[in-house]
Every structure is written in structure tokens, then in C-alpha cells.
Amino acid sequence: MQNKRWVLASRPSGWLTEENFRLETPPVGAPREGEVLVKNLWLSLDPYMRGRMNAAKSYVKPVEIGELMVGQTAGEVLESKHPAFAKGDSVLTGLGWQLFGCAKGDALNKVDAKRAPLSYYLGCLGMPGMTAYFGLKEIGQPKSGDTVVVSAASGAVGSVVGQLAKLWGCRAVGIAGGSAKCDYVTRELGFDACVDYKAGNLLRDLEAACPKGVDVYFENVGGAVLDTVLRVMNVSSRIVLCGMVADYNATEPYGVKTLRSVLSNRIRMQGMIVFDWKDRYVEAIKALAGYLAQGKLKYRESVIEGLENAPRGLIGLLKGENFGKQLVKLA
């Protein structure tokens, strides 16, 4: 049986291109004792992947040239040499950009594909959903009546942030690129307002959408957007620094000029990564699955067919071309 896998061919300088990836077709390996052979069905594409392609350490070590591209997948057990897994089980894996792979049992998580579609465990019930949940709840600490602003509002994380803000009694304001995304954010997801950063009047439009200023800002983008939102933050407000996608492809990082607002408004700005709450994942999944079952959490996927198209999908994601959680359907 033949595998397909994408490896890092070269480190990108600035914008990622398809030439930075190389497709390989080695044979599928057999599981050793304690391992499980998985057929990947869904690959999640996420902005953090761009960081892992640089030589510099971000959260963790970079992908080396010639190594398999990292990523989370959802799949099905084909063969198990681990007592906790059986053929046919649905699992979440870190097997990366490939069709098949062997993983140690303790690197896999079984999921209940009857409670929600399998792909949801890569999105609103997975890392993005839990990132929204813990970031907003624990760092944003929104109070009822607060104005919560989130960038990349139609994305996997942002869409959940705004809906949780509404469920928790706040005014939810999104920032997104283009009127189609903004319409989706307000009409489908139920945000109170959404500002189109591509319209060219971000400051004025934000001020209009946030007449009482901003109490919590959930940042997925960074760069010029952060520089602008800092100008409308309230005294004692909070910024959840979750992503800075705008910088990931920049050869020279953006210089943030309005940081003085953090001083004069006594803002608390904190960086986050969802792994810091790994002993509380069950709490988040339970809450999110509950909202989903009650129809209170809407969720949209942007699906690309075929592993061959994964590089194109990541490039599009980093350019904001996706609309909802970006996935690659592998089978």
C-alpha cells in the first residue's frame, strides 16, 4: 500500500509558495508493538504551521528540511497493536500531512464520531474551539455587558469567540475581510456588528461599532489591525494575544506604534496557547458540545478535496481566502 506525504522542501522567505513543499510516495509502514496504523480522513490547516516552517523556534522546534509537514488529522484505525484501540475507531492524531501513518497509542485520542461529525473535532470541538473557550474565559475574563472584539471573526477560532461572548452576555464585534464574511458573522453567527478591515476605515468603523469602547480584544491577526484596535481599548481592558497571522509571512515584522495605550489604559495583554489548559480540555469540549447540540453554536467548514491541494490550502488560509475552518478532505 502506497502512502502520500508532503515534506518541507525549502524554508519560505516571506510569502509561502507551493515550491516550499515536496510530495513523496513511500510505502505505508506496518505498526510495531504499541502502535496503531491510521488512515487519515481529514487534515486540519492552521496558521501556526507557517511558523513551524521557519528555522527559528516558535512554541516548539521547527520542521526540518525534508521532514514531514506537521498537522493534526482525524482518521480511522486500520490496524492496532495497542490494547486501547481497535480497527474502526475514530481518532485524533498528530500524524501530519499524509494519507496513512503509524502512531504510538498514547499519541492518539479516541473521539465519539456519533456525537458530532468527525471533522468537528479538528474545529469547534478541537484545538480552535478550545483556544476560543480558554482564551476568552481565562484571559479575556469578559463581564456581562462588556464589548468583546475578535479579529479573523469568521475563522475557526474567531467564530467561536464571538458566539461565546454573546452566550456570556457581551456585545460581540467581529473584524473580518470583505462584506461576505462580515455578513456571515452578523447574520449567521449572530455577532452584534462586524467591521470590514479591507474597507479602509478600520478606526472609524470600529469606533462606530463599539460606542462604549472595547473591554476585551481577542487577537488572531496582529500587525496594523492590532495597532488600530489599541486606540479604542478601554481602561483596564484585556487583550488575548492568540495569533499574529499578519506577521507570519512578513520578512520584516510590523512595528506596533500604539503600545502606549497598554500603559495609559492599564491594559493586560497576554499571549496564549491552548496546550497550557490541557488538563481542562474535557471541560471545554463538554461546554462546546452542549452549545452545539442546543443549536447555539454555529460552525462553518471550508473544505479542500485531496492531499495534493494541501499546500495551496495553507497559502490561501494565510491570505485569508478561506471562509470558516480550513480542512483538507483526504478520503
Place this chain on the structure above:
Amino acid sequence: MQNKRWVLASRPSGWLTEENFRLETPPVGAPREGEVLVKNLWLSLDPYMRGRMNAAKSYVKPVEIGELMVGQTAGEVLESKHPAFAKGDSVLTGLGWQLFGCAKGDALNKVDAKRAPLSYYLGCLGMPGMTAYFGLKEIGQPKSGDTVVVSAASGAVGSVVGQLAKLWGCRAVGIAGGSAKCDYVTRELGFDACVDYKAGNLLRDLEAACPKGVDVYFENVGGAVLDTVLRVMNVSSRIVLCGMVADYNATEPYGVKTLRSVLSNRIRMQGMIVFDWKDRYVEAIKALAGYLAQGKLKYRESVIEGLENAPRGLIGLLKGENFGKQLVKLA
């Protein structure tokens, strides 16, 4: 009796000049019912004053053109029409850049000039000392063994921050301009190390002074110094954003390019102003006076003689020419 007072003549653009101030000599007013006439003995010069000279709101409203320059003073009661104050009392006031002034009793604080020299209540036992105390303790939250870095380390706030860090079991590393200040910080104040930012190798020298990285950074300066320190911060570290003097005279604020460190290291950065702890001032003064009495808190003043020289003193302070807490001796 004739007063002397400095008013704002014009708003500075970029660097402050003496032409931005005008000296006036109106008669001294008489206290009304509930007021106290004070002879100012010491005027405190502080970086925040530069912000108040701009038209834009910082913490509070700006000084208007033609208005008295704001500032804290320590003085002596000449005449009281308030039951809580008597002639001869030592008081802290917000009477600003003038020799005499009338204030309502509830705008004054009596201090014990026997416990410490009167001027100390404008420094290590006043706003700067309490800023150091609450900022480090409540936002920095240093643990024993942590590395604490503070900029403007020989200044009124920084000198107390580093000494408290040592008293609380941390490694204290200062950043200061020039070898004389650095020598003072290590030899007199007892910091473990002090890096001269003017020497041109701030990153390399910081790395050498902080072999285990930085757990708490107490920021008084901002700009390029902040951009550099962000590169050596540890995971889960804290930044106390207390001052950004480097920006106060800039026509174009510095663009901070390493903010991604806040994300990847999950740093908590928080702006502060000491007024947020006003109901706990007694705790801070008690602790600081205790350390001072035990000889564990060293403190240095930079004294300019005469109200006439106050503008020159503020300009020098903003350029880092002072060495220790900057005061103007008024009588």
C-alpha cells in the same frame, strides 16, 4: 507676598524646550474656608509631566495653554482654615510648579518629617517608591530565584524595583545609560548586574547578564529597549509597563517589532499607574520605610536649586541626565 509659577506657554512638538514654559509672578492668594496655604519646599520632576503637556488625553486631562504646570510638592503649612491642619505641618500637595499655593484640606496629605527627610516622600516613600512596590509585587509577581530586569535602573522607580527584587529573593539586573550609573546600580544599590544600553550591545549584554532568561521585566523606558528585552523573555514571564519615556518626546512613536514574543512565550504584559492601589498606600509606605530604617533600601536624589531651573530639570530628566530621583529645591 509674591508667588512664582511656571505655566505652559506652548505645546512641545517632539523634544521639549524651555520656550514651552513661561514664568509668572502673581501675588500669593489667601486661603478660603476649608483651605490651607502651603509654602512649597520641594517640587518633584517626573516623566509623566511630558505627557500632560500634549493635547491628547493620557491618564487624565492635559495641561491647557496658560495653565500652571502640574506636579507634586512637599511643603509646610503657613496658614490653615481647615481643622485637620495647623501652621508648621509638613504636607504632600498637588500644587504644581509654584512657590506658594492654596489647596483644599482633602487634597493634602500630612507626612511625618521626623521619620524620613521631607523630600523622601516625593521619592522612595512616595509615588515612585509605591509604583515600584505595587508594580513589582502585584503585576510582576516575582518568585524567589526569578530574574528581574528593570530599565532606568538608577532612577526613582527603577532603583527601588531592583532593591525590592533582591530583598524578595530574585536576581536583579538593571539597564541604565553610561558606566557611572551602571556602577552605582551594582556597587551602591546591590543589583547583581547592570547593562549599559549606550554601549551598543544591549541584546548580547542582556543575554550575558541573564543566563536563565528574564522572568519579570519592569519597563520605564519603552522603544528600542523594550524591543530588545522582549527577545530574552522566558515562557510565562511578566512585563510591568510603567513608563515609556523613550516615546514621550518622539513625534513619531517607535514601532515595536518583537511583540510576537508575547505570543510565543505567553507573556503577560500589563500597564500600570500607582493610583490603582490608592487604598493600599499605607501598606507600601510601611514596608518601604521599614527597609529604609534597616538600611536595606538605598536612595539617591538629584537636586536642582530654584524654581527658575525647573524646566531645565525636566528636559534633563527626559534625556536621562539626572542621577537618582529628580527634585527641585524651592527654599
